[in-house]
Amino acid sequence: MDVRRLELLLALSRLGSMRAVAETLGVTTSTVSQQIAALAHEVGVPLLEPDGRRVRLTPAGRRLAGHAVDIVAAVEAARVDLDPSADPTGTVRVAAFHTAIQDTLLPVVHRLATAHPAVRLEIQEQEPPEALALLERGQVDLAVSYDYDLAPANLDPGLQVARLWQATWGLGVPSRSRRTSGTAAEVLAGFAESDWIVNSRHTGDEQVVRTIASLAGFEPRVTHRADSLPLVREMILAGLGVALLPTGNPKTPGISVRRLRDPEPMLRTYAVTRRGRGGWAPLSLVLGLLEEQRRAPDAVSWT
Known part of the structure; x- marks a missing residue:
């Protein structure tokens, strides 16, 4: 054939x-x-x-x-x-979401410049749906993607996935909001009448919100959509609504991130490549650096 x-x-x-x-x-x-x-x-x-x-x-x-x-x-x-080139040389095309570029890929860029100057990254900012589509079409070599444990991604079997790191998410609300406690459903139930802010280019967080809200017996009123966490925080501060936010980030004055449990939403990040391509020397080097970064004692959970 x-x-x-x-x-x-x-x-x-x-x-x-x-x-x-x-x-x-x-x-x-x-x-x-x-x-x-x-x-x-x-x-x-x-x-x-x-x-x-x-x-x-x-x-x-x-x-x-x-x-x-x-x-x-x-x-x-x-x-x-059969590639005769033994030393990693070439450009690795990467599509990744904003925070992954900032906190994960830029340190790799610096390490490459120091130890492997013949390998460079060509980076474009994309949310997971666009990044994975580019990867499947062969327009990038590596996608850094994410999903949530409560909204797992359904990836094509032709893709190879390597787990990077994960981070817990909670409910970001104005600090003046009435205190609520209990399970995730009980915490969200306290904001059943609020407007909700979700990602405009990825449906994962909205699926998480709707899943937990269904446990609390209400339908969230999704009113606003944005794909930038700083913008989401500004919208919360402006009183436009509440939203899921990572619990491990530095505190934002005026915003309280309420911990959620039973279930506790977990964002999971991945390095995704096409099957059979991971052995290409420049890409293999980059994947190795990402793995070293993941295993580092001072590795920080983020998103």
């Missing part, structure tokens, strides 16, 4: 339409159609079937796409293994 055709089939399974595959990979729609038709002839079974004006994978097509994950990863691993 032709690996390039398998890559197109895999892209179709992820992106859902031939036009999306063509736009993402920089080819024509007719090329995608012809190559998948050739693959179907090669394996001897139909891989596509009509779905209105579009097409979708047949059961056999979905099974082959599942195999393609491992095949494509193995081919990429072989290419990495």
